[in-house]
Amino acid sequence: MRKAFLSFLVLLCIYCSKGGEQQKDVDWVILNDKNKIPEQIKDFFLASEKSELKIANPNEAFNIGDAVLDRDLPFRQLKLLEKKNDVWRLVYFQGGIGTxxxxxxxxIAGDTISSIRKGYSFENIESNDSLEYYIKRGKVKFDSVKIRYELEN
Incomplete structure (x- = not known):
């Protein structure tokens, strides 16, 4: 009886420890701070838009429309920055006629971006739950990613 009980405890400990490892793989770490955006992502925006990524943190002021109210403010506001293992997600609000x-x-593997998915939505995406919800319902429309390359002479 005692051996059976000890065997049960050992199996329970093994199961619980493996469950903890699996839990780490499914959790997104929410960062939501523009200063925590990795350099690789900043470099991507520099290559694709020929300018640095200017973005306001959540709840910071930004130019919400097409009219420039303040030249020092960005035209984007960060809504979600999260990381799970080597996958990063970035969602920002962009104002204007088509908000x-x-x-x-x-x-991201090391210092290299190995794959990129890009999409947009007119739905309010401010959390991982809302992002997953709208992706599953087809409310996030995916685009191809275009990067402009120029050879220097």
Missing amino acids: SYQFYEFK
Whole structure:
């Protein structure tokens, strides 16, 4: 009886420890701070838009429309920055005539971005739950990613 009880405890401990490892793989770490955006993602925006990524943190002021109210303010506001293993997600709100939420998913290995998904939505995306919800319901429209390359002479 005692051996059976000890065997049960050992199996329970093994099961619990493995469950903890699996839990780490499914949790997104929410950062939501523009200063925590990795350099690889900043470099991507520099290459694709020929300018640095200017973005306001959540709840910070930004130019919400097409009219420039303050030249020092960015035209984007960060809504979600999160990381799970080597995958990063970035969602920002962009104002103007066609206000929308822009979504990017980057897989970063070392100092290299190995894959990019880009999409947009007119739905309010401010959390991982809302992002997953709208992706599953087809409310996030995916685009191809275009990067402009120029050879220096």
